[in-house]
Amino acid sequence: MPREITTSAVVKLTRNPIRDIVDNLKIEPPKDRRFLSLALGDPTVFGNLQPNDEIVAAVETALRSHAGDGYSPSAGYPEARAAIADFARVPSRPLAGDDVIITSGASHALYLTFKALVNPGDNVLLPAPGFPLYDTQISSLGGQAKFYPLDPARNWAADVAAMDALVDDRTVAILVCNPSNPCGSVFDRATLEGIIAVAERHGLPIIADEIYLDLVFDDNVFHPIASLSTTVPVIGIGGLAKKFLVPGWRIGWVLIWDDPAHRLAELRRGLMGLSALILGGNSLIQRAIPTILKVNDTFHRRTLDVLINNAHRSIEAFKTVPGITCIRPQGAMYLMLQIDVAQFRDIRDDRDFAEQLVAEEGVLVLPGQCFHCTGHFARIVFTAPAERLDEAYARIDAFCRRHQR
Numbered sequence: 001m002p003r004e005i006t007t008s009a010v011v012k013l014t015r016n017p018i019r020d021i022v023d024n025l026k027i028e029p030p031k032d033r034r035f036l037s038l039a040l041g042d043p044t045v046f047g048n049l050q051p052n053d054e055i056v057a058a059v060e061t062a063l064r065s066h067a068g069d070g071y072s073p074s075a076g077y078p079e080a081r082a083a084i085a086d087f088a089r090v091p092s093r094p095l096a097g098d099d100v101i102i103t104s105g106a107s108h109a110l111y112l113t114f115k116a117l118v119n120p121g122d123n124v125l126l127p128a129p130g131f132p133l134y135d136t137q138i139s140s141l142g143g144q145a146k147f148y149p150l151d152p153a154r155n156w157a158a159d160v161a162a163m164d165a166l167v168d169d170r171t172v173a174i175l176v177c178n179p180s181n182p183c184g185s186v187f188d189r190a191t192l193e194g195i196i197a198v199a200e201r202h203g204l205p206i207i208a209d210e211i212y213l214d215l216v217f218d219d220n221v222f223h224p225i226a227s228l229s230t231t232v233p234v235i236g237i238g239g240l241a242k243k244f245l246v247p248g249w250r251i252g253w254v255l256i257w258d259d260p261a262h263r264l265a266e267l268r269r270g271l272m273g274l275s276a277l278i279l280g281g282n283s284l285i286q287r288a289i290p291t292i293l294k295v296n297d298t299f300h301r302r303t304l305d306v307l308i309n310n311a312h313r314s315i316e317a318f319k320t321v322p323g324i325t326c327i328r329p330q331g332a333m334y335l336m337l338q339i340d341v342a343q344f345r346d347i348r349d350d351r352d353f354a355e356q357l358v359a360e361e362g363v364l365v366l367p368g369q370c371f372h373c374t375g376h377f378a379r380i381v382f383t384a385p386a387e388r389l390d391e392a393y394a395r396i397d398a399f400c401r402r403h404q405r
């Protein structure tokens with residue numbers, strides 16, 4: 001009898017709620033219409049947002065130099081780490097190349113961080129709505145997510161009192177995602193200071209997922225949370241995926257902003273040790289990082305112009321759609337639609353909305369359920385070219401009118 005081959009506890013603990021929902025979502029678009037997906041948080045899918053020639057040339061140079069053919073040190077090449085520290089540094093707080101660990105995307109940076117912090121039974125405070133991978137990774141380590149609510153009525157500001165009340169003796173960190181996926185919101189300074197006060201009161205570090213940094217619209221301002229405190233330890237998460245429009249290049253990073261008492265010393269050693277579990281991030285792209293991070297402002301301005309125009313286009317389009325409130329996007333590349341199911345004849349919830357919409361109109365949006373969202377919401381990724389957005393929004397409008405009570 002051959003020995004049975006089973007899987008590890010980690011496999012059994014790894015659940016991906018977004019996959020569970022998306023895989024079970026009935027996605028049956030009509031055959032006679034162009035399928036329009038506004039579901040994927042990948043800015044490259046439509047071809048209208050791409051890295052510019054300068055960024056591509058930096059990789060080409062690295063490729064031809066053969067300097068990135070070999071393994072890098074597991075935390076990354078010193079030049080790349082120093083360039084990331086220069087890029088991420090805030091005036092009020094030192095950050096050096098030694099404080100940076102280069103990873104295979106921000107998702108790997110998050111995983112290393114949770115792995116270094118979370119023992120079975122520990123918990124991390126997470127935003128709801130939030131990026132579902134946090135919970136997946138924490139649960140896979142035997143940890144637990146505890147969700148603090150973001151309030152749609154206040155443009156998704158964090159409920160800081162609720163956050164404070166969630167802390168218990170097994171809480172190991174507070175995670176903040178700003179600008180937010182999936183909400184497209186940007187925390188104002190007062191909210192961030194409130195979060196810092198909670199962390200300070202309980203002696204907790206903050207994990208700051210700031211991968212959408214600087215993708216901020218109109219008069220909103222992005223404050224790196226590390227810039228607002230010199231005493232709370234901050235573990236920053238970032239990467240090239242969004243601001244530099246290259247999610248496929250798989251470069252992320254962990255930034256260690258220690259406090260004056262060096263309470264992150266052990267975590268730093270832990271992260272360094274864990275970074276050796278894989279033999280370093282993508283060497284080729286690391287060689288190009290010093291140039292990529294200094295790409296001219298015109299590149300960033302262009303990305304931002306596309307996002308801002310699309311954000312405004314979206315706000316305008318949904319003003320007249322019955323049963324739908326578009327919560328004004330402030331940053332990132334997302335917006336949330338609030339669905340007033342009472343105004344529809346035959347739409348039960350957000351999932352039903354998404355399924356019927358794709359079946360009838362061939363437009364895919366993700367229901368808020370995918371993001372631990374209570375109430376009925378749908379997330380829209382608005383990176384598509386304007387004419388596609390217009391077409392998708394016209395179809396959503398027609399759908400809502402047809403189903404209106």
Ligand SMILES: Cc1ncc(COP(=O)(O)O)c(C=O)c1O
Pocket residue numbers: 041104105106107108131177181209211239240241247250251252
């Ligand atoms: C909030 C947030 N953090 C992290 C990631 C992962 O980024 P990466 O592609 O660099 O792994 C994403 C990707 O969508 C994200 O939305």
